[in-house]
Amino acid sequence: MSASRITFLEGQAGQGAALARIAERVRERLASPGAAALRAARRPLFTGIGASYAALAVPVEQLRAAGIVTQRVLSSEIENGTRGFDTDCLIGVSQGGRSSETLAAFRAAGDDIAKVALLNVVPSPLGDLADLTVDLGNEPDSYASTIGYTGTVVALDLIAGVLAGRAGDPWADIERHTAAVHRQAVEVVAALAERGARCVASDGVAAGASRASAEEGALLLREVVRMTGAHSATRNYLHGEMESAGDTLHLVYGDGRELDLARSLAGAGHLTLLITTADVDLAENLYTVRLPRCADAVRVVLETVVLQELVARLSVERNVPIESFVFANQDTKLGGLDLADFEPAAPTPAAAP
Template identity: 35%
Template sequence: MTPHEVLIPFRDGVRAQPDAVRATVGRTTDWLAERASTPRPAGVLLAGIGASHAVLAAPVRELRRGGVPAFRSTGDDLPPGSPVPADLTVAVSQSGRSPETLDAATRGPRSLAVVNQPASPLASATDDVLFLGGLVDSGMSSVAVAATAVALGMLVEHRVDGAVSETWQRLPDALHAVLDDAATARALAGFASRAAGLGCVDVVGRAASAGAAEQGALLLREGPKVPSLGATTRTYLHGMTDAVGRVAHVLVGGGREAALGAQLAEHDVPVLLVTDEDVAVPAGVGAVRLPTLPPLAAVVTEVAVLQLLALELGSVLGTDVDAGVLTRVDTKVTTDVVGGADR
């Protein structure tokens, strides 16, 4: 956060997301229209840290589905002085001050910044900027992360399919429905009341929901201060499941995740399935039903459920989800402000 950023409580940020998504859809639509003749990249590196890195998972997967070589990086895997392995770097940082992302942006032939804060070092260092509008956000990001996911999703869809679909116009209403759903609130409350006793929650997602799993784990650590792991289902099945009995589990996906939930529930641990598929919910497993959306948009509603879970766990545990613990000493290119997420 910079001294000029206005912080709102995380709970308020969660509720503000539908309006922010609607504004971002309009802004990104205009941005794309103004750049109709921009050359299309042969390969793309998407760079970000923390929550920004998490929301890059679905864009990378969809670019690859469309035949575009794409990678995501936190910067740790780019040795000093090494070239960026793509002709376009999309550098994502809501603050525009993450040093790893800034460094990655300066290495490749072309660069685009996706930022929320104006006049940021990242915006100044790149060839082009998609500005999210200086959205008012919470310290544990809610509004700006949703806007980032939408902007990236629309950029990728336009690149892969040649146009932007009507999905984005419908997304604010779908997000409202998720945030206001009474059945979702009951499922989260029941899960949180049991999970609080274990004190550890793993968040697992199918391949298309990898970003939601990663962001969910970050939210639970940063908000209610609950130890949490984020992993894809296939990775989780290769040994990580052996801690069963001592961990609560959130599974984001469909049939494979439901089958895993049935196995985990046999050990009398809290299991929550977050799904947009018509799957049978196993005995002993709680469930949240989501609207069916393409992967690039679905991450917004998936993360919204995990935000609500972070709030519910914070309430059960009596934890201030807006309070930081450690001072971030080197996560921004300026050090006059401390605290806040790596974004």
Template identity: 35%
Template structure:
């Protein structure tokens, strides 16, 4: 679980996803999930893991099972009514708040998703699905995409179906994105680098990516950013945007018009989409990425494009491979390490 440079972490994702597929499938084959059957499922996470929780809940609902995303603040109360079972998300397995709220529910079925299988959260839940995502940067790259991979495979298992064949095509699609999106990502970073703040917009798994992208920009570039649901963004939040502020939209529906409209208003805009028929224009950079027609796999591909933009922005700002300035001492169960994630 070595801490490595930001660009190195982004670049190794075809490898980490390939390895993760084998690790997650092997672990799922030996997990007994019978206790989850017939229950609503809560996905609990904090930081990047909360955005992953949103992906998990959205996908499991798509598969026909009642599911909800939670940050720990919501779970210190409502002990018996939040969900009938829980998937606890923490890449390190050391997030104090997730352990707190899982400990409050000793009688509910619980499963942890972490990088590895030996950590406090895995011990507390009694069952763990390791992602095998391995080395990463403090601003999560492999940790986030590896967790989405594990969540997607878990949801399909909980819904009683077979693993989607699209998973086997994912590492190659990510590899293609890392190559073909390089020039567009650099152009987008150049447009956004002078902004005073950036809004990120998306729906469904794209909303989760908007939140994760905002965190990455805040952590790696130290620039204010916020994630918004597509339709909610139209009801007021976009009003503050102008030539000094940027927008990044994930998606192929209403997000396209948002990106085009904001560009027309003079706002530096970026669209990350599976569509290849959207033309660039003044103030608008379009990054077309592959689509596997699978909501979670596509979310992974699209966040990789955003990670590439952030890498270029970080370098341009002279912040290459920085660590957090405001290190909190009460959020992890073990002391922070400069060499481990």
């Protein structure tokens, strides 16, 4: 069984309801006797590639705050095994379970550590190598992932909650929050889209769990819009990286130093989209999406909702059909790629007047 493919726009439209389903499914799986090995883990090591690696910033930030030793590592860095990592549990993320690097990491991992696979598609090759699989339920997803990515963030938060011994979770209102933020994003993105489409590159800047959004945003802009995208941790960006600003779309996520950073960029004439829970005054070149105050993982999902609307609109402005991928790297997935995925799933709608 495999998840069916839907368009990017369909993924946006159905995302809130899908995330509510995913949260319920993952809660049940993690409460089952089969999840005992995960509940016993004390030094989890998270691994993935691409968007899956970006999402891992969320549980790592949460668990470190809870005093749990953890880190994330690219799957390609442990293809030769987990020697040198202080871990008792390897948690691998791969939506389809076919990423060649993550499969190699699981094959090379020591027999003395538990292996947990977080997947959307089951059964899958990665699941076959795992001691425990946690799946999203074969949710239909777009090729440039919408529901699969945000659903992974939901599941990772729930996994982190189990590892940290947290009571309850923050996902009860996710469908309502997703719809409200999307409505706001449509309005804000429409106002900046024409200018944003003329930018030659983008920078995403964030701290903490929102680094997942900065990384995912850069990937989406490259995949969907074919715009060069970079990402940086906030404090590192201040140490010289921001000096290259110019004809660049700046995506800033956060409520701390990010506020002054966004004002500085906009004040210097640079197009800046600030995604924050803070109340920010209007300013030239500065566009703001205001998020509700919520748990960090929920915030990352809502930041991604804004990103998805941004890339969908910019793809129209730049006349790049959504999901019209260019490069088919046959060694990234077990069994190669389906070349049909490199055709747009549906025509891109015309830009609104």
